[in-house]
Amino acid sequence: MIDVVLCVPSCEGPIRKALEVTGVTPAVASTGRLAEVSALEPAGGFAGAVINAAGFPFTEAMNLCRQLRHRSTPVGPIILLVDHYQLDDLTFREDLFDDFVVGPFDVSELATRLRHRLRRAGNESVAARVVHGDLAMNLETYQATIAGRVMDLTYMEYELLRFLATNPQRVFTRETLLSRVWGYEYYGGARTVDVHVRRLRAKLGEEHAHLIQTVRSVGYRFGVPEREGGD
Amino acid sequence: MIDVVLCVPSCEGPIRKALEVTGVTPAVASTGRLAEVSALEPAGGFAGAVINAAGFPFTEAMNLCRQLRHRSTPVGPIILLVDHYQLDDLTFREDLFDDFVVGPFDVSELATRLRHRLRRAGNESVAARVVHGDLAMNLETYQATIAGRVMDLTYMEYELLRFLATNPQRVFTRETLLSRVWGYEYYGGARTVDVHVRRLRAKLGEEHAHLIQTVRSVGYRFGVPEREGGD
DNA sequence: CGTTGTGTTAACCCCGTGTGAAACTCGTCC
């Protein structure tokens, strides 16, 4: 399951970067009205919220915090982005938020705080992922699932599939794959790639084997087959 | 009653100012040895701790955090002072501290965080137990049980198992484990991890040995090898 | 002193990986 973090009123620059690094998906609510927020909410609720009180009337931000806290389905940790001059306003409002960052916002600090709060809230599944159709690869657990079934991949198989899946629809020659997946100074036969593709297709299973397509006399491509000539 | 906050290794400049503003009394421990710390402790225990990891060997600071957390009379919130380049080192150590400030240290931010954590203290508690399947670890008494049976773990075994169990499903390289569990940079000796894993597996017993899985040419992972949240 | 915990070294074992050859498929040329 992918964690969704509420962002108000926007998710630009360092904020988006920090969310990416942490491995969570932003849901942007520009106004911060409860109705708008609720419409964005995933089934399991938000994993957390990042509220930029610096680009927002401060009392509105506080109201939003209060409302989020009082909902029936509770939101995860609330992180406030504030300017330095707003620090005093936080006093006696400690219960409305869980952490805060002082601008100018730094990507690593923001990411560290996000991770800190999410993990302290018992959220284990903060992890970078590659998801493409029925295929999901968790980069931190080294596990890949196809249509929910765990694939038991070896190291090289995993690396190859990861490379292909992170560049869907693109065709790679065997030489490119060898240099990018195996290493730049790898010296070996091009047949190696074929065999690994074959093993991957076998583990993907009959119905998903076509996810890796052969482009004759060129190389291999990952993704659902497209119509020829449309690309 | 006056709140006393432990300060390591010193309490100068903005730190002292922030403590004054917040209205708490500092107790300075220059070395951070547990004996020195205990001598300073007031009857009711420390209200919190401010540990300057920037002016301190980082792993020593982490060890101090760990020891403070494991004491019978618990310390209040632990706030870490770090330099920007140390942010990455905080990952996977989220349980050891409650908040942090990135240098150069600003008086108002530090004071705000102190106040925030002190007022929130009691509301949130660090899990004193780690439970994962048949494994239960009591972080205060250093006891671990597997399927009800007490495991007689040594310090390092316990720390390694705790680290793995608090980050289930995630794969760690031997280097990461060495730096995060052992705490210092290691020269050679990656086999050390293997041996400790082997000893842990032996103490887990035949039927639970698989709780620590080997991910070939990557590292080790804790957890049941079942399907993950892929859908 | 013995005991216990911890890290190192080296032998052993096994799995993943790469390779060559055979079988097969597809496109092309006569």
Next chain:
DNA sequence: GGACGAGTTTCACACGGGGTTAACACAACG
């Protein structure tokens, strides 16, 4: 259309390197 060849799939096997294991060295502690 059939023959041919280039490209691809499939298979079996050998090798090497990573992992496991046991035994040892050494420090800390009583």
